Amino acid sequence: MRSTVEEMQAARSAAQAYRHQDGPLQAEQVYAQLFVPTPDEAALAMGRDYLARQMEQAAGLPCDLPDDPAALAAWMESRAIEVGSAYEAYLKERQQGAPRRYFSGRAHAFNFLRRVAPTKLVDGAWLYSAVKRWRDPLFRPLILTYLEELGDGDAAMNHVTLYRSLLAANGCEHGPALSEDHYVQGAIQLGLAHHGEQFEAEVFGFNLGYEQLPLHLLITAYELNELGIDPYYFTLHVTIDNAASGHARKAAEAVVQAAAQAPDPQAFMAGVRRGYLLNELGASTLGVIGSFSLEQEVVRVLAEKAAFGRMMHSDYCRIGGKTVNQWLEEPEGMASFLEEMEKAKWITRGREASESRFWRLIDAAGGQMFGVFDGYEKQVIREWIEQGWSDGRRQPSFRAMARGRDSAAAEAPAVPALAAREVDLDALVAELAPGRHHFVPGLEATRLYSERYRRACVA
Structure with missing residues (x-):
């Protein structure tokens, strides 16, 4: 699995390779080349050509x-x-x-x-x-x-x-x-x-x-x-x-x-x-x-993990006649692997996830697979296991859970207050770019620009 930043870096590498090839511009390549602090001339030309094609x-x-x-x-x-x-x-x-x-x-x-x-x-x-x-x-x-x-x-x-x-x-x-x-x-x-x-x-x-x-x-x-x-x-x-x-x-x-x-x-x-x-x-x-599709997504999650998990398991346990390593050697077979885990009672569908041995391995602190799946992936697996089951309790809304505590947005990094002063707006423009404004220097530049520009609007 890749982070957003890693995705952009991978796409950027692909875009670099693209520059030496003929072919249509791809959105991911254009995105990666332009979503940087300072796009170069080749990236800007790519973006202009892409815009023209999209307008057509x-x-x-x-x-x-x-x-x-x-x-x-x-x-x-x-x-x-x-x-x-x-x-x-x-x-x-x-x-x-x-x-x-x-x-x-x-x-x-x-x-x-x-x-x-x-x-x-x-x-x-x-x-x-x-x-x-x-x-x-x-x-x-x-x-x-x-x-x-x-x-x-x-x-x-x-x-x-x-x-x-x-x-x-x-x-x-x-x-x-x-x-x-x-x-x-x-x-x-x-x-x-x-x-x-x-x-x-x-x-x-x-x-x-x-x-x-x-x-x-x-x-x-x-x-x-x-x-x-x-x-x-x-x-x-x-x-x-x-x-x-x-x-x-x-x-x-x-x-x-x-x-x-x-x-x-x-x-x-x-x-x-x-x-x-x-x-x-x-x-x-x-x-x-x-x-x-929840069914397709749980299969995709396991297939993506299989590439990293094969050869990481012992041969002590066999499921459906195969070792876990043998299952993971064939990522395209994850749907069958899930079926066999159900048959072997490693997973009990339609019941609370904690009743399934597989879930306890990935969720319980100290479990042999704890930390292998991120929060989103665990949510997918949990809902797939529990599909059709309900304990009758109503899911509290976010606002209900948030009463009496600070908003999550308040955890964003603070930018020090800035004294009002004359500012050269042209000098601040670069820091307001899409690839820069949400970092601390960009936030500071935005505050200065906004402060000066809004004063000029009412002057």
Whole structure:
């Protein structure tokens, strides 16, 4: 299993090899090359080419944006009402006894958090180029939105830091290799981050689409809380993306103002539509959620461990006529291995996990396999074993468990308070980049930039 950082490093190596080959650009390669403190010229060129290709791909998709910028406010309000009505219907269904719509259990939710991580770990990146345009009032809404995505330099409110903390708190920092589709949105956002000056209208359009409050965000937050998982990263987006005064409203107003000042408003709106449609590419939230299978995931977890565990076991025990080492020599046979462990009573399905000898080996302190599986993997195995069993107790929500204790976000590293002083905003821009802003120097630079820029806005 690889950590997020290790995944990026591996992808970066692959991207280096790509530079000497012919072939289409891959999202994972682009992502790895751009999600660094300072991308080099070759990486920037790769990102620009990738953006152009994605825009071509999105060009044929249906677009619900009105042609007239003046109609954007009504369009946004109509969407917000539609989402609100759908969420109200969802809540009524749940109150009447309907099961969770998205997540079958904690393992399913953890799987989702890991698979959307490439996008969440570059949250707000598409707006980075705007901070260079601080002298132009047309970019003010974009800059203020980006600063809020960065928590204005407060580590406990920086969206990337929040998501990293959420992964760590649930044993989800390490993840499986992801498919190409999981990197598409992150690669697009990083491409816009570093080429926003060339694709100005597209940045406005992408921002308009991304900041509209979707139904899936509301349901995700509700069900994570229900499963005892901190929903704050998601509830924060519910509040700041609101259509009344939040990012959704600012995004629409920014397009209206910029279109009015554009030399060719029609051409500008065409670029807005191109950027807006980029939101439709890559793995969708509902697609990621719907792709989960507990049965397949437990087999995948064991198959991945088999590569490291073979030859590590004694030949004392035989299961289904084979030693454990012999089973592990064939990772593709893990489904059969699980069946044989059931037959041999090493695993008792449909009962509390602690009744299974295999579970005690991996979970109990002092167990012979204690520490082999991380928190996410153990959750997958536990839910697979206990599938169909219930002790009748209700899972307390995250908010219920959190009452009386500090929020997990408060554990993020603090940045010392800074005295107000005149600051050269241009000198701070590099530290606000997607690959840097969530580290301590970036947080400090963000606080300085935000402090000075917000003062200038009201001056």
